[in-house]
Amino acid sequence: xxxxxxxxxxxxxxxxxxxxxxxxxxxxxxxxxxxxxxxxxxxxxxxxxxxxxxxxxxxxxxxxxxxxxxxxxxxxxxxxxxxxxxxxxxxxxxxxxxxxxxxxxxxxxxxxxxxxxxxxxxxxxxxxxxxxxxxxxxxxxxxxxxxxxxxxxxxxxxxxxxxxxxx
Amino acid sequence: xxxxxxxxxxxxxxxxxxxxxxxxxxxxxxxxxxxxxxxxxxxxxxxxxxxxxxxxxxxxxxxxxxxxxxxxxxxxxxxxxxxxxxxxxxxxxxxxxxxxxxxxxxxxxxxxxxxxxxxxxxxxxxxxxxxxxxxxxxxxxxxxxxxxxxxxxxxxxxxxxxxxxxx
Numbered sequence: 001x002x003x004x005x006x007x008x009x010x011x012x013x014x015x016x017x018x019x020x021x022x023x024x025x026x027x028x029x030x031x032x033x034x035x036x037x038x039x040x041x042x043x044x045x046x047x048x049x050x051x052x053x054x055x056x057x058x059x060x061x062x063x064x065x066x067x068x069x070x071x072x073x074x075x076x077x078x079x080x081x082x083x084x085x086x087x088x089x090x091x092x093x094x095x096x097x098x099x100x101x102x103x104x105x106x107x108x109x110x111x112x113x114x115x116x117x118x119x120x121x122x123x124x125x126x127x128x129x130x131x132x133x134x135x136x137x138x139x140x141x142x143x144x145x146x147x148x149x150x151x152x153x154x155x156x157x158x159x160x161x162x163x164x165x166x167x
Numbered sequence: 168x169x170x171x172x173x174x175x176x177x178x179x180x181x182x183x184x185x186x187x188x189x190x191x192x193x194x195x196x197x198x199x200x201x202x203x204x205x206x207x208x209x210x211x212x213x214x215x216x217x218x219x220x221x222x223x224x225x226x227x228x229x230x231x232x233x234x235x236x237x238x239x240x241x242x243x244x245x246x247x248x249x250x251x252x253x254x255x256x257x258x259x260x261x262x263x264x265x266x267x268x269x270x271x272x273x274x275x276x277x278x279x280x281x282x283x284x285x286x287x288x289x290x291x292x293x294x295x296x297x298x299x300x301x302x303x304x305x306x307x308x309x310x311x312x313x314x315x316x317x318x319x320x321x322x323x324x325x326x327x328x329x330x331x332x333x334x
Contacts, residue, residue, distance in 0.1 A: 002226045011178040011185055013196045015274055018178055018185060023223050029180045030224045031198060031275075055272040056190050057197045059169045062272055101320045103271045105222040105229055107182055108198075110271065112320070144331070153268045153279070153320050160327035164311065 004028070015069070033110035037080035038067035038154045040098060040116045040162045041090050042140060049088050049120075050155070052134040063136060064152045065114075065159070066090075076100075076113040085123055088135045093120035098161045103154065114158040116165070171195070182236070200277035204247035205234035205321045207265065207283045207329045208257050209307055216255050216287075217322070219301040230303060231319045232281075232326070233257075243267075243280040252290055255302045260287035265328045270321065281325040283332070 004021035010029075011018035017032040041049045055062045068083030070076065077095060085091045100113045138146060143159050150156050171188035177196075178185035184199040208216045219230050235250030237243065244262060252258045267280045305313060310326050317323050 002221070002223075004223065010180070013177070013185070014194075015196050016198075018180070021223060026223075027181075028223045029182050031183075033274075054169070055269070056169075056171065056188060056193075056195045057274060057276050058269050058272045058278070060272075062269065064272075067273075099315075099323070101318050101323055102222070102225050102229065103320045104275070104277065105225045105227075105231075105319055106234075107200075107224060108271070108275075109224050111225070147328075147331070148266075151268050152272055153270045153324050156266070156268055157320050157324040157327065160324065160331065161314075164314070164327065164330075 029107060031108040031110070033069075033108055034072070035070045035076070035110060036067060036103075036112045037070065037076050037083060038065040038112060038114045038158050039080050039084050040065060040114065040158050041084055041088070041093075041120045042116070042118050043090075043093075043121070044119045046140045047137045048140055048143065048159075049090060050136045050138060051087060052136050053132055060151075062152050063150060063155070065155045067112075067154060077115065080113070080115045084117070084120070087133055089123050090117075090120045091123040093117040098158065098165060101157065112154060114154070114161060116162055196274060198275040198277075200236075200275055201239070202237040202243070202277060203234060203270075203279045204237070204243050204250060205232040205279060205281045205325050206247050206251050207232060207281065207325050208251055208255070208260075208287045209283070209285050210257075210260075210288070211286045213307045214304045215307055215310065215326075216257060217303045217305060218254060219303050220299055227318075229319050230317060230322070232322045234279075234321060244282065247280070247282045251284070251287070254300055256290050257284075257287045258290040260284040265325065265332060268324065279321060281321070281328060283329055 006022040103110045173189040265281045270277045
């Protein structure tokens, strides 16, 4: 097991903490993050659901895959299913993992699992009531031509993994 | 311009700071990061150069695109060219931007520019002297089959953007 010699917590936050670790005399500043999921959700009509929301850190509205942070003890698949229903009111369908990756391994522990769900169904939740998150639908066939509209790494990686899996 | 009502610095670090911003009564914890670059470097023999290095935050050696953090006032292209030569001793070639994205826009400002350089040349630097970073070469034709060996988001996104640009 690869482990640091020492570790001290320098910031104790709500969403994440920051620790400074010592590794053979080198100091590393690290954002502790519980991990996350993102979902490529395709319905039986061949439409993909994305979300548009204000991302305060970058001062912009971004178009992204539905995504969320793991709650304590939560399995990635269960978390993804919960987030998709809460965020855009989609449930059911056939699920599988497209891939998993570290989002920024130079300074953060976050590992993200990307799932594909096909034949997903509109549930009882009404995402239009959520003023903060706007659901946006794209036809699956448009994805390759519309990549330049995306500015979020997980969304670009997740959709390209999806397209790759279809060839 | 979209801006917070208030902002206070809660952690002042070496690689990054953390601020807490107030937005219409909502608090947002944000990692301030200067931005970064990553490079898809292909030589005239059709080989891609990756780097394998210990990423302490995730307790693992990862295989990644060469990449680095912007220095103050530095342009992304100049930064990418500097990093590529410092990290793996490659210089010259024909450069263009493949894309740019936010790595984790939910809690961090980092914007990353991904460049492609073709016909890159081995320079005088000797990357083998660098014990921390091992250069790894893949044939360009192998990339699609070897994606499952990658666990880093920028590397997956960058290489898929490259493959997409070749079709």
